[in-house]
Amino acid sequence: MTGSSSFLKTDERGIVRGMNSAARGVLFTVFAAVSCASLTLPALAQQSLESALQSQVNPNAEMLLESDQITYDFDRDVIVASGGVQIFYDGYTVEAHQIIFDRRNSQLKARGDVVMTEPTGNVVRTNELTLSEDFANGFANALQLDTPQRTRFIADKATRSDGNVTTFENGLYTVYTRPTNPPNKPPLWRIRAAKIIHDQKERVIYYENASLEFFGAPVAYMPYLSMPDPTVKRKSGFLIPTGVANDRIGFGASVPYYWALNPHYDLTTTLTPLTKQGVVSDVKFRHQLANGAYTFSAAGLFQGRPGEFSGSSGDRRWRGAINTTGHFNLSENWKAGWDLIYKSDRAFLKDYSFVSFNDDDETSEVYLSGNTLRNGFSVKGYAFSIYQEDYTNPTYDAPGFSPVGQSLQDKQPFVAPVVDYNYVFDDPIGGGELSFNSNFTSLTRAKTDAFRASGVDRFRGVDGTFSRMSMQTNWRRTFIDPIGQSFTPFAYVRGDLFFNASADPNVNALTGDAVVGRAMPAAGLEYRYPFIATFQGGNQILEPVAQVIVRPDEQRIGELPNEDAQSIVFDATTLFEWDKFSGFDRTEGGSRLNLGLNYKLQLDSGYYMSALFGRSYQLGGKNSYAMPDILGATLDSGLASSQSDYVSSLYLHTNHGVRVGAQARLDENNFAFRRLQAQATARYGPLSSSLAYAYLTAQPNLGIPDPREEVLSSASLRLEDNWRVFGLLRYDLENSDVVQDGVGAGYDDEGFSLSLSYAEDRSRNDGDKVNRTFYMRIGLRTIGNTQISSGLAD
Incomplete structure (x- = not known):
């Protein structure tokens, strides 16, 4: 060292602590100037670094400088920190081989692998950084910024002027997927511009002579492009x-x-x-x-x-x-x-x-609802805007109500209001839980919706305005005896009032009374006795279930409209329902016994299986499901005879990516399938697949004379880390016909996505035998997505 220079006092590592105000000001200038370089980043960065600096820098925070050597040249008024320089200040870290502060010329330089890590996670890298003392002007070579959102900005040169405008020469913007990518491999896509200009006052970033590149090759040129900077949300x-x-x-x-x-x-x-x-x-x-x-x-x-x-x-x-x-x-x-x-x-x-x-929702809805822990109230209104085209087959012509030539849309009802109120009482009544449910529904239809099935006219709905008020009170209590048997007595009472039952004098099946009342009291008992067996590696439970319900016959069957109880699905999920009708317009009557057997298997290895098998018996009174209403849906329900069809369910989870679920209804006499729904999903290595099967027997009372049987399958195979192929097939087994099919391929990573697919659909009733669609989607993360959809019809 010469006599004109001196060393600042440091420890073995060259750590300076508790510096005087002049030295602290020098080091803060170093820190803030390097931070200022981040102010020049393009708009697509996820956070404004300038606002981060203003909000997070604390001038009173402790500062720590580490370096191998620190010198001060008194003659030139230059401070130099050399050899593994690190500055820690208020969450910021600055690393460089050398930091020079020329106090005489009010200039700061950081040299040699300059790396700055900010509290936001942004990492700035450059070879050399030069800034004025007031941060208004600056210059940097080979600047790179990586953000926590895995976006990257690179520029050969960056110049800051007037404290507001930063210009990047030969700039790049891109995203990167993972640090393990080869360092010299070009990114999948990037935007290159001769100049990137960031105007902080306007909060806009301009690109001059920009191009979009894929695999390093330009595919689109944009002579001028602008976008908001990160401080602008919209x-x-x-x-x-x-x-x-x-x-x-x-x-x-x-x-x-x-x-x-x-x-x-x-x-x-x-x-x-x-x-x-x-x-x-x-x-x-x-x-x-x-x-x-x-x-x-x-x-x-x-x-x-x-x-x-x-x-x-x-x-x-x-x-x-x-x-x-x-x-x-x-x-x-x-x-x-x-x-x-x-x-x-x-x-x-x-x-x-x-x-x-655009969406596939056919329902318009208005609602008001309120809920607490024990009660709920809602008021709703519905209208239906269907996609289905009108009938053209005269086979379903119902004399006087022919659907042929008439608009199905005109037959859709307006439902308003629908008022529901539910309340569960706080205190036990008779030692059990007491609840109250009520529903008021009013429905208006302009035209009668009717069709002819098996020589009989069936009505999905009748024109006019119909209103119904229903109220039901439920009570239940569970007892468990010393040997584990469970007894649950229950009771309910329900009342309904129907108003303006029919506005169509041609519909003779409905009563002409303006107001019709109906009541249904019921009492029952449910019995369960689970047997638990534990063995090495797991346990299993066998549980017989019996449920008996006593009540009078359903009243006014076939004389009242049925709008909300047309779907009768009798399976394992509804076997032990007190009332198996799906809505309020019908109410189950007569005494009934429901029997079932539950089985569950749980293995320590993660395998799980559950199964249920059972049936229902009509013990006395009129069977509601044997008494057809104006639609006749109950005749094909599997409950019309005194001994119902059998129902069963199965669920299997192997803990190795395979899941199977099934619901079945079997004929009461010969165990033939009347209804079967099964689905299996599997994941094995790069392959994911699903298979669904559905079978429904003929329902002549609903105008469906033939069975329906379909299979739907889909699969996706990942070929590489980012490539996949996929396809689907929906096949009508009954008619040996492909209903839908499709195939496609896709590429996805953290910065880019591309998919191509082709699909055919033969299920639309719009005059075309086949609707074909070609679909292409392209996505550039942080830039946007675009797609091309092409429909080709026969």
């Missing part, structure tokens, strides 16, 4: 377009524009020009409030070639749809909302499936 601008192609609508591209109108509401408008049908306009408005949110969406067009949809409801000029949703928390226990949709025709959202609010 900004108006174009979004990534998507493509569409279809035989009926032609080729087109959806171009969305996002309007950031306010921090709490926004608007997205989309135009989709189509070569055959014109331009589809689409608008979506969203508004977030303190206690909820709502949306309003609309889409439509004036079709250029409506004849492309000849034979379906889409053969018209003006087509469109409107949708609005909302949900609000009115208080801690109360909420309200809606989901409403109106379509010009039933097929619009199928034919133009790319609009922003």
Whole structure:
């Protein structure tokens, strides 16, 4: 050392602690200047580093400097820290081979593998960094930033001027998947720009002469591109377009524009020009409030070639749809909302499936509900907008109510209001639990929905307005004796009032009374006796179950409308239901005995199996399921005779990726399958698959003269870490016909996704034998997703 220089006092590692204010100011300048380099990062970084610096830097925090050597040149007024320099300050770490502070020229330099780690997790790497003392101007070579979100920014040079504008020369933006990737391998995709300019005052980042590259090769050029910087959460601008192609609508591209109108509401408008049908306009408005949110969406067009949809409801000029949703928390226990949709025709959202609010929901709903631990109340209203096309087969013609030539949409009811109230009493009554349930439903239908099955007219619904008020009180209590037997006595009483039972004088099956009352008291007992056997490696439980219910006959069968109890599914899940009807319009009557046997097996290795087998017996009185109503659904329920069909269930979990579940109903006389549903899923190494099978016997009373039998399978095979192939098949075994099929391939990693698929659908009743769809999806993480969907129809 020369006489003009001196050493600062350090310990064996060169650690400086408790520095004076001048030295602390020097080191803070070092720290803050390096941090300032991070202010120049492009907008796609996930967090604003400048705001992080302002909010997190504490000038009074303790600072620690470690280096092999620290010198101070008095003649040149230069402080130099050399050899493994590390600075720790308020959560920041700065590492370099050398840090030089030229106090005379108010300039700081960090040299040699400069690495800065910030509290946010961002890591900045550069070879050399030069900054002015006031941080307004600076220069860096070979700058790289890695964020916790696995995004990466690289630039040959970075220059900061006027304390506001940072310019990157020959900049790159990309994402990376894992640190183990070869360091010299180009990323899968990246954006390269001759200049990346960050204006902090405007909070915008500009790209000049940008290009999108895949595997290092350019595929798209953009002479000019801009986007908001990380401090901007929402900004108006174009979004990534998507493509569409279809035989009926032609080729087109959806171009969305996002309007950031306010921090709490926004608007997205989309135009989709189509070569055959014109331009589809689409608008979506969203508004977030303190206690909820709502949306309003609309889409439509004036079709250029409506004849492309000849034979379906889409053969018209003006087509469109409107949708609005909302949900609000009115208080801690109360909420309200809606989901409403109106379509010009039933097929619009199928034919133009790319609009922003498309879904397969056919139900519009308005609701108000309140819930506490022991009671609940709700008011709802429903309307149904179906997708199904009208009938064209005269076989189902019901004289006077023919579905042929009539709109099925006109036969859909409006249901409002539907009021439900449930309450469970706090204190035991008679030592047991007492609860109360009530329901009020009012329904209006413009046209009678009828069909002819097996020479008999059946009615899904009758025109007019029908209202029903139902109230039911339930009580139950469980006793367990010393040897483990469980006894559960229960009782309930229910009352119903029907108003305006029929508005159609041609429907003779319904009573003409304006008000009809009905009551159903019941009492019963359920008995269970589980036998538990433990063995080395697991345990098993065998449990016989018996349930007896005593009650009078159901009243006014066939004289009252049946709107909500048309689906009669008798299987293992409903065997021990007190009333097996799915809704309130029917109520089970007569005395009944339900018997079943439960079996469970649990192995220590993780295998689990459960099974149930049982049946139901009509002990006395009229069997409600043998007495048809205006629909006749109960005749095919498996409960119509005094001894029901057998029901069984099976569930198996192997703990090795295989799961099997099945429900079956077997004929009471010969054990032939009347209904069978089974599903199996398996995962073995890179292969994931599922297989589902369904069989339903003929239901002539519902106009289904032939059995239905289908199998649905799907599989996905991962070929590499990121590549996969997949496919599905739905096959009609009864008619030896493929209903749906599809195949595809995909690539997915943390930064990029691509999938290609082709599917065929023969289940739509829209005049086409086969609907074919080709689908391509491309996703660039942090940039956006786009897709191209093509429909090809016979």
